[in-house]
Amino acid sequence: TDIEKGTYPHFMLKEIDEQPFVIRKIIQEYKNENDEIKLDLDIRQAMKNCDRIYIIAAGTSYHAGLLGKQFIEKLANIPVEVHVASEFSYNMPLLSEKPLFLFISQSGETADSRSVLVQIKELGHPALTLTNVPGSTLSREANYTMHLHAGPEIAVASTKAYTAQMAVLAILAVDTARAKGLELEFDPMQELGIAANAMEALTDQKEELEELAREYLPTTRNCFFIGRSVDHYVGLEGSLKLKEISYIQAEGFAGGELKHGTIALIEDGTPVIALATQENVNYSIRGNVQEVEARGANSLIISMKGLDKEGDAFVIPYVHHLLTPLVSVIPLQLISYYAALHRDCDVDKPRNLAKSVTVE
Numbered sequence: 001t002d003i004e005k006g007t008y009p010h011f012m013l014k015e016i017d018e019q020p021f022v023i024r025k026i027i028q029e030y031k032n033e034n035d036e037i038k039l040d041l042d043i044r045q046a047m048k049n050c051d052r053i054y055i056i057a058a059g060t061s062y063h064a065g066l067l068g069k070q071f072i073e074k075l076a077n078i079p080v081e082v083h084v085a086s087e088f089s090y091n092m093p094l095l096s097e098k099p100l101f102l103f104i105s106q107s108g109e110t111a112d113s114r115s116v117l118v119q120i121k122e123l124g125h126p127a128l129t130l131t132n133v134p135g136s137t138l139s140r141e142a143n144y145t146m147h148l149h150a151g152p153e154i155a156v157a158s159t160k161a162y163t164a165q166m167a168v169l170a171i172l173a174v175d176t177a178r179a180k181g182l183e184l185e186f187d188p189m190q191e192l193g194i195a196a197n198a199m200e201a202l203t204d205q206k207e208e209l210e211e212l213a214r215e216y217l218p219t220t221r222n223c224f225f226i227g228r229s230v231d232h233y234v235g236l237e238g239s240l241k242l243k244e245i246s247y248i249q250a251e252g253f254a255g256g257e258l259k260h261g262t263i264a265l266i267e268d269g270t271p272v273i274a275l276a277t278q279e280n281v282n283y284s285i286r287g288n289v290q291e292v293e294a295r296g297a298n299s300l301i302i303s304m305k306g307l308d309k310e311g312d313a314f315v316i317p318y319v320h321h322l323l324t325p326l327v328s329v330i331p332l333q334l335i336s337y338y339a340a341l342h343r344d345c346d347v348d349k350p351r352n353l354a355k356s357v358t359v360e
């Protein structure tokens with residue numbers, strides 16, 4: 001590959017560090033000279049015309065899709081379903097009358113997603129692809145495409161494509177809301193700029209995060225991630241990162257669902273990483289932390305400034321509540337990176353995984 005690691009020991013670490021710059025690039029690319037959102041008019045029309053959006057993706061891109069649903073439903077008021085491509089492909093749900101399909105794919109080559117695209121095109125439904133590779137199969141074969149502008153992502157574990165996907169989805173949601181004449185208080189470019197600054201600050205806290213990985217995950221076999229609302233979705237991504245590169249069995253759970261089964265798994269010393277960045281669930285997620293601690297868990301709380309409490313292991317800067325995922329995922333990426341490093345794992349090329357999976 002022509003892309004160099006430069007002074008970085010791994011592409012993954014370089015790509016983690018690039019994230020604030022990718023967000024700033026996206027802000028530039030999706031703005032016109034009047035500081036309005038710059039978007040293909042056909043995409044705007046397709047978003048306005050549909051009665052429901054079906055997000056189709058795999059892996060990390062699926063996790064970005066879960067947050068895309070939040071943006072589109074909360075800002076643009078359009079119902080959204082998020083589906084794992086390989087499931088949708090063989091078990092298609094009932095569709096609404098005017099569906100719009102939104103494919104999210106870093107590579108644009110994932111066979112599971114392409115299989116869905118082929119099927120829904122046969123049914124005559126429109127498709128929009130969000131991808132980091134504009135000339136890719138999913139980009140060429142869809143009716144519309146939006147570019148992630150993340151630059152080549154080399155490490156198998158996706159980092160900057162995930163935050164780029166969320167940023168582009170937030171911009172798309174706001175554009176649709178405005179096209180529909182909805183009043184919004186949320187200025188996406190300004191809030192994304194604030195998030196980018198917060199992300200940059202966190203990439204300077206590597207030593208602290210390496211220390212947390214050393215303290216909480218040295219020899220553990222498993223690790224749980226808990227959160228409520230959008231924090232739950234970020235926890236799913238955090239757990240995927242950790243299992244992909246460190247081979248620690250990691251799972252993300254909704255805080256309130258623990259008591260319905262999962263809490264049985266908590267033993268003395270089980271690491272539980274809890275996210276607490278959402279005001280409306282701050283009280284309840286902290287209750288869940290107490291529940292697991294009472295069963296012996298070793299909990300590590302990542303909270304946000306303004307919602308933090310004494311004893312929280314790590315506090316991210318304050319950002320708009322819709323955009324916390326772009327920021328809170330950074331400590332999770334870095335903790336996973338260092339956990340993998342401490343276990344002598346091949347960070348950039350984990351066993352059994354491929355950067356893009358072109359078979360179903």
Ligand code: G6P
Pocket residue numbers: 058059060061104105106107108109110113156157158353354355356357
């Ligand atoms: C592979 C990669 C994952 C990625 C997934 C979806 O499994 O290992 O990191 O999230 O494919 O890839 P895509 O290119 O469609 O986003």
